[in-house]
Amino acid sequence: MYLPSFRLDEKLSVITGGTKGIGKAITLAFAEAGSDVIILARNEKDLSKVKEEVEGLGQEAYTICKNINQYEEIKEEVESIRRGRSLDIWVNNAGMNIRSEAENVTEEEWDTIVSTNMKSSFFLSQYAGSVMKDEKQGKIINISSVGGHTALRTGVVYAMTKSALIQMTKNLAVEWGKYNINVNAIGPWYFPTSLTEQLLQDKDYVQLILDRTPLNRIGKLEELSGAAVFLASEAGNYMTGQTLFVDGGMTIYGF
Template sequence: MIGPSLFSLKDRLALITGSSAGIGFTLARGLAAHGATVILNGRDKRRLETARASLADLGVNAHVRVFDVGDSGEVRQAVEDINQSIGPIDILINNAGMQYRAPLEDFPEDAWTQLKAVNVDSVLYVGQAVARHMIARGKGKIVNICSVQSELARTGIAPYAATKGAVKMLTKGMATDWAKHGLQINGLAPGYFATEMNSALVQDGDFTSWLEKRTPAGRWGRVEELVGAAVFLCSDASSFVNGHILYVDGGITSCV
């Protein structure tokens, strides 16, 4: 197959975790624009319904599922419910994540526990639950949201970088175990994007100046610039791409 249909997501059902706002919501909107039926996930039903209403204004009829991706029992129950009440999940984007900034020597233990649960445990729990069904069908796409911090360190966020490094290697491990069943599991790694989670950094003139000098593209990324990469990894266009981490970072990982 060669042509635009290679990137079509028509008749595909996509679950995007942590998708009530930010990157997750933008990816859900982007996948829907390419034909996918999307399921929004989060823990706050009100925010999810607001997101669904925003998509409805664009002509997208999205589904909502409220569950905690860091709770393996909730994840298994939710995935079973989706398969029974909506349909088989063709695409999973493991996007749920959090950040916590503090000097490493003073980093709180409870924050470390929460970071691991949201950023790493969720990728395993949701990935496992969804992959079991994909393996039985012999096909499926899983995209784990990594980070430029999967590759690079920066002061004040060592624990976050550790979790995103773990997601990178978990992605490669998933591909190693599940590619033989017809699944493609890859990572999408954003660089520095102007999102709600990064709002303090965006407003910090010194940091923005550093970033513009450090990044070959010379600017912050716009969340819409992640959609093309996500569609590629979720579509038939990436049928022989497995265990790859696609950095969308304005070139920052290319520089020493």
């Protein structure tokens, strides 16, 4: 068999921030590939909508309505849902940005961005890794950004956290490889999400983006979710510690 499986049948996945944008696209792609999903987000109404869509694809969907920083409560709910079932895939997608210039960043902004983007990803990975270690298998996927690799014009704290996720990915891959746990990251460029909606309404800014993107267009969410399915599936079994930049070629140039 020369073509490995891209299916996720009988798997159980957790996706943080799984009701909008990139997180929702990954949630639905995993369900389409055969995985049951645990969706974590803060809005009950959004969770109900995505749960319904997942069930429409024939998979089980479970929801956790919590703030991403409520680690202990999240762990308890995941344990209650899985009831001894293997925890196969964990996606750290939840994140946020405040586009302040460096001289205007406040301590409150710093704490909010770092806690949401970096601290939560580490401590939830710590939990996922402890479960997967006992099961001798698992896939962890961190959603980073091209901003973790190349300089952006604003959002320095956001960029720092996304760079930290790339380094965390490498270190966890080294520590946990012996337990058959794969840890990888995805670095998106511009996709239509709630974080980019306002920026993508600015024609001049969009042109600036296109001028730095060899494929000369904004990405489609399904073009990003395919990378996540690859890393989560058997097809990605020999990938670990890597960051896949799904960026239309942007990182060739920088910004």
